[in-house]
Structure formats: structure tokens, C-alpha cells
Amino acid sequence: MRAVVLDRPGGVEELHLRTLPLPEPRPGWVRIAVEAFGLNRSELHTRLGLAEGVSFPRVLGIEAVGTVDLDPDGVLAPGGRVATMMGGMGRTYDGGYAEYVVVPRAQVIPFESSLPWETLGALPETLQTAYGSLTVGLDLQAGQTLLIRGGTSALGLTATTLAKDVGATVLATTRNPDRLTGLTEHGVDHPLVDDGRVARQVREVFPDGVDAGLELVGTPTLPDTLAATRVHGTVCFTGMLSNEWLVHDFYPISYLPRGVRLAAYGGEADDLPAAVFQRHVDRIASGDLAPGPVHVYALDDIRTAHDDLEHNRRPGKLVVRTR
Known part of the structure; x- marks a missing residue:
């Protein structure tokens, strides 16, 4: 799989797009085929060396949306749409800046929606x-x-x-x-x-x-x-x-x-009830809610995206499509 790896803190030149082995989920964990991920100040802080408790090299990313690729316990069916966030993603284990991510099942939020992935990627x-x-x-x-x-x-x-x-x-x-x-x-x-x-x-x-x-x-x-x-x-x-x-x-x-x-306030995935996430997604789909500006980048453009994030060049959410 392709993934963005940070070898050490520094400028955007320290973000490297590499090919890594496909990660294998252990019991209680799920592999997600990532379709999109949002950029956050947390990842900027990690890149700049301001975050604590991070080991390197590390695939960044504290959130992602995509589909279930493998649940070794058979709890989540393959192909189901899911969101995930936090829980150590991109800090103590590899995160969402990749084509696949493995996370604990407890921080996976299943949902249903036909919204574009870039819209969904801006939300979790x-x-x-x-x-x-x-x-x-x-x-x-x-x-x-x-x-x-x-x-x-x-x-x-x-x-x-x-x-x-x-x-x-x-x-x-x-x-x-x-x-x-x-x-x-x-x-x-x-x-x-x-x-x-x-x-x-x-x-x-x-x-x-x-x-x-x-x-x-x-x-x-x-x-x-x-x-x-x-x-x-x-x-x-x-x-x-x-x-x-x-x-x-x-x-x-x-x-x-x-x-x-x-x-x-600072929260985790279980602080966002699945029903709240689903209702928000549904209201965006119906036109009842405006998602706000979303600026979309390709995975190959991660350095440009991070530079825009660091210098506050764009209002709203910056989202990267992985495929």
C-alpha cells in the first residue's frame, strides 16, 4: 500500500510517500481501506515536533473514512462504510495517511451514505x-x-x-x-x-x-x-x-x-455517538446542512496540503483522497 511516512519532525520535505506492506489486523482490530482522510492541527503539531508520545518513523493521521477490508473476528462485514479517529492513530501506531489503516474495532463508527468520499472525509x-x-x-x-x-x-x-x-x-x-x-x-x-x-x-x-x-x-x-x-x-x-x-x-x-x-474539551471516537454522526451525514445529503468549504488533494500532493494547513491558506477542511 501507499502511505505517507514521517521519519522525523521537520518541514513538509520530511513527509515521504512510500510503499509499505499491507498491515495485518490482530484480534479486536479492523483493517480499513481508506478512501479519504482529513488534515488536522494535531498532525501539524506532530510534524513540527510539538507533539508528545510519538515514535518515528510514523504514518500520520488521526482520522479516516473508508470501507471495512478485514475484520478477523467477523464482527464487521467487508465493504461496510466506516469512520475512525483518535485512539493513538498517527502517534502510537500508524494512522490514516495511507491506503489502508488498522485500528481497534472500538473506535470504528459504521454508517450509511452515498455522499462523496471527500465530503465524508471532512467530518469525523x-x-x-x-x-x-x-x-x-x-x-x-x-x-x-x-x-x-x-x-x-x-x-x-x-x-x-x-x-x-x-x-x-x-x-x-x-x-x-x-x-x-x-x-x-x-x-x-x-x-x-x-x-x-x-x-x-x-x-x-x-x-x-x-x-x-x-x-x-x-x-x-x-x-x-x-x-x-x-x-x-x-x-x-x-x-x-x-x-x-x-x-x-x-x-x-x-x-x-x-x-x-x-x-x-478533547475527545475520542466514542464521544461521538454513531447516531449523531449518521444524522449529520443524512442532513448534509438532504441539503438541510451545509458541510462548509472542503479543499481536496491527491495523496501525491500531501506536502502541498500540509503547507496550506500550516499557513492557514484555505478556510474550512482540507481533505486528501487516497484513490
Whole structure:
């Protein structure tokens, strides 16, 4: 099979497309014929040497979609459509940047859909993270206001879709004024240009602040997101588009605005119920939901795709087709 191998951390030149032996699943594991996989900041962090607990050489990729190729236990039938994510993929064992991947059956989500593989490839990890952030991290309710910091990212756009579905009012940021229209078209009620002082803009619309904030940029913008949130409101730290996630010399009383709560979210495959994934897929197929921008690359173009990811050149999700 063809696979993208990272021998050691570094630039995109360290990503090598190679031919590897077909991996064999042991009991409790499943081999998936990968049709598409999404690119994530997690894999960028691994390539840049920022991730912990990774051994090299390693096939990257924390998610994939495709069909069951072999289940040695006979639980999953060959040919069934499945998604998989997390659980050590691309870190402690080889991941989805390949024509085949072997993963524990417990992190396989079966589904049915005739959507294009590139559309499906954009969904698993992004949907899991957005769903968990809004439910576990924020407990977002109908009628509440939500600020999404990093709104044109794939995660930001999916969070907008889910928040609007709940019945929330959404404010979302972009550093690029040319992307404001895209946010509006995606359903954002109040698109904002991130000038570093978003809290001031938010309180011009909602003087008491928003009920909830979803922080996807990282620690450089977290204090401003907290300042945009009302007393007894909650900010969920989920993403780090800035590649910065540590708060140095953290003193809670001076860092946190009085009465504002700070939570965090990170999840696994079993945090995304199969019924939620299937419903989301079905609603995209029916036209009820917009999947957001998806930019598709061939496996041979993995270096270009990673370079675009690193430099935030494209809004939405970057997806690689393997076949």
C-alpha cells in the first residue's frame, strides 16, 4: 500500500510517500481501506515536533473514512462504510495517511451514505470535537449567545452549524475581512474581524457579554475571549490554531474575569455517538446542512496540503483522497 511516512519532525520535505506492506489486523482490530482522510492541527503539531508520545518513523493521521477490508473476528462485514479517529492513530501506531489503516474495532463508527468520499472525509474528527465542545464543554442551550474564536476553521464552521441547530445566536471571528461574507453565508449572525480586541466588539452588540465562548485560536486570544463572556458564562478551550496552548505563570484571580468559567474539551471516537454522526451525514445529503468549504488533494500532493494547513491558506477542511 501507499502511505505517507514521517521519519522525523521537520518541514513538509520530511513527509515521504512510500510503499509499505499491507498491515495485518490482530484480534479486536479492523483493517480499513481508506478512501479519504482529513488534515488536522494535531498532525501539524506532530510534524513540527510539538507533539508528545510519538515514535518515528510514523504514518500520520488521526482520522479516516473508508470501507471495512478485514475484520478477523467477523464482527464487521467487508465493504461496510466506516469512520475512525483518535485512539493513538498517527502517534502510537500508524494512522490514516495511507491506503489502508488498522485500528481497534472500538473506535470504528459504521454508517450509511452515498455522499462523496471527500465530503465524508471532512467530518469525523471535526464533528466529534465540535459536538463535544458544545455539549460537554459548554452545555450550549437554545437562546444563548456563542462566540467562536477562529470561525473560518473547519472546526469553527462545524461548530456554527451545530450551534445554529441548537437555536443559539452565533458570533464568529476571522482575521481576514474578505472572509466575513463566507461566515454570514454559513449562518453566522455576527461575523467579526479579529483585531485582537474582540471583547470590545462583542460588548457593543451584547453589553453583558456572550453566554459562551469557543476558543479555537489558543492562549494568545484566550484572555480576550474570556473578557467577552458574561458573569457565569463559560469559555471552552478546544483549539490552538496559533500553535500556542500554554498559559505561563497562571494566576487564576488575575487571569480569569470575575465569575467567568473556563473549561476545556478533547475527545475520542466514542464521544461521538454513531447516531449523531449518521444524522449529520443524512442532513448534509438532504441539503438541510451545509458541510462548509472542503479543499481536496491527491495523496501525491500531501506536502502541498500540509503547507496550506500550516499557513492557514484555505478556510474550512482540507481533505486528501487516497484513490
